[in-house]
Amino acid sequence: MKAWEDLVGTALLGTRRRTLDPATQPAAVQNLIEDRPDPAEQLLTAAAVLTTYRRAGRQPLHDVRPLPVASHDDRPFVPPLARERLARLLAASHPDLLLEWLGIVAGTDYRVPPETLPLLAEAARSKAALRGPLVAVAGPVGAWLGQRNPDWSYLCAPAEEQADVWQYGSLTQRRRWLAAKLTQDPAAAREALHTSWKTEPADVRSDFLGVLAGHLEAQDEDFLEAALTDRAAAVRERAAELLGRLPGTRYGESMAERLRPLVRRRGRILEVTVPQGERGDGTVRLRTLVAAAPLAFWTEFGPPAEVVRMTVEGCPAGVLRDSWATAALRQRDETWAQALIGADPGGRTTPPLLGVLGPASQAATVGHLIGRLPVESFARLVHELPRPWTKELGTALLDWIARQDDHRLVSHAAVVIARAVPPRCLRHPLATTRLTMDAGPWRRALTETLNFRREMYEELA
Template identity: 90%
Template sequence: MKAWEDLVGTALLGTRRRTLDPAAQPPAVRHLIAGHGDPAEQLLSAAAVLTSYRRAGRQPLHDVRPLPVAAVDDRPFVPPLARERLGRLLAASHPDLLLEWLGIVAGTAYRVPPETLPLLAEAARTKTALRAPLVAVAGPAGAWLGQRNPDWSFLSAPDGDQADVWQYGSLAQRRRWLAAKLGEDPDGAREALTASWKSEPADVRADFLGVLAGHVRPQDEAFLEAALTDRAAAVREQAADLLGRIPGTRYGQGMAERLRPLVHRRNRVLTVALPQGERGDGTVRLRTLVAAAPLSFWAEFGPPAEVVRMTVEGCPAGVLRDSWATAALRQRDETWAQALIGADPGGRTTPPLLGVLGPAGQAATVGHLIGRLPVESFARLVHELPRPWTKELGTALLDWIARQDDHRLVSHAAVVIARAVPPECLRHPLATTRLTMDAGPWRRALTETLNFRREMYEELA
């Protein structure tokens, strides 16, 4: 539009250096500015008219088809108090509490009001953990929005029964399809995964193995053995981890046979030689062998609690203990997990190993660690405890923090505890006992968060 370009150029240079050319303007504008002798007035009048035209001067549309209407959703909206709390969560930007709130609603027969969906979708755009529960509570209205905004396309995931989702869906849609299919039709899901495996990028192959992790079974041994030769290290690592979860595999037995000549015991000394004559660093190879071999291999050298406390020669003791921890995590062996935690309670493998233990054993072990570790060390450990927490563990941690004095690390641990304890712990005395006037800020924040979460559940009960 030459008239607009001329007007902008004149405005940038100023009317002292350049005047507006009336001939470049439309006839209506020329007529309007003809009565103005001042170049500045001419420029401003022309700008006002042309700006209004650019904003509103459009030819009427023809053959306009109205947008389709979202499918009917008969579910009731969340109660008024819950709706008000949702507004507070969105305004305060607490994604962890918002995730919990959406999870509660997803387990009910409620849906969220449609006017809140844009803000929720925008929050889920950057926080992917919010997407699955949001899809459940948004319903057809959310799918309608997702079809019209590419940034919110996760709301309009295709129906999992459609045959083309696996071939043409986005990565997130394919992951959801695979996870659902593994639960509903395990054989069909594995057939689809095997058929497309070689054509998938390396990061996608590793991602799909992560989805398979929750459904691995002995019949997957051959598939996972083939994945051990994958070009991508991330895929090989995932495959080795999943094979370690299957008892009695050829892979595990083979690793045990290669490890056997390297290990000897003499009195209280465990000698472990590094593998020789193999490609790669001997320490790395030893990690692979120990992590992949069945933990029953070590039974001939003594019970776990005794073996992990032996003096180690021939290899770094830390390498051996870390590899034992990897094996215990893969094989979900509680006896070895207890032994390794007892041998090094403040070690970096303690938090994940606690996740191997059952509810009672976990709570008992945490109670033991409270007595053995300094307050600062235990406060750091709280941040790394695997979730979700059981009622027993949550109660033990609330009891611990109730006894603590003001400390920076304790206050940080209090934030984690307040948001991670399960719903069964939200009526703990910390939440129901009136605080004294001299209570520290972190203790008040802990109580407020516990009560906030308890009210969330009560409003949606």
């Protein structure tokens, strides 16, 4: 609009340096300013008229049709106390607690009040983890909102059972479709995955392998072997990880055969020869071989608890231990996980290895680590423990923190413990015992969070 541009340019420069050219203005504005001799008065008059026109000078709308009404949802709303708690969660911006709250509601027959949906949709727009449970609790009203606002389009996602979701759905929809199909019709799911595999971007290929990880079968060996030659490193690594979970694969046996001439035991010493790589990457090659070979390969050198404590010559001991840890994680081998944790309880591989253990062993091992590690080291370990936690592990951690004095790292660990312990731990004495007046702020926050979470579950029971 030339009139507006000339007006703004004159205002920026000032009427002493530039006067408004009436010829650039609409005829109605020219009639208003032509009898005004002061350039500043001309400018202000034109600005007032043009600004009003830009704000309100629009043609009336024709053929206006009312918006369609959202489909009926006969589910009851969450109880009044739960509504109040939702308002507090949204006002306080606690996405982790909000995610838990939505997950609880999604497991019931309740829905959220429609007036809360815009705020929930905005929260889920920036935190994708909230979207799945929000779609479930929002129902058709959420889908209606998603159709009106492109930023909330995830709320109106088509049902995963539709035939064209695999071709045209979002990544989240396709992941859900693949996971459901692998359970309901594994053959059809694998056919769809194999057919579209070469046309998928690298990050999507890696993501789909992650979905396949929960449904691995022996028939996936050929497909995963082919993925080992993928041009994307992330895909190759994920394929090797999944092959490690399958027992007796050709890949694992070939890695063991290549590793066999490189390892020899001499008394309490494990002699390892680093393989010669084409580009001097022998250590990288050794890591690959050890991580991919079945852990049963090492039984000829002794039991796991003995092997991991041997003196290593020929390569850094850390390379071997890290690769053993990778193999134990892939093969879900509890014996090796226990042995590696015992040999280096404060090591960086200890947290993921704890995830390999069964509930009772995990809690017992954590109790053992509490006695072996300094308080500061164990407090750091808490942040890295794999989730979800079992009741046994949650109870062990609550018992530990109940005995601790004020410490910066302990207070940080308390935040993690309060949010991560499972619902069955929310009646621990820490949450039900009245605090003394001299209790530290972190201890009060811990108790408040445990009680807050317990009340969430009780209100929605």
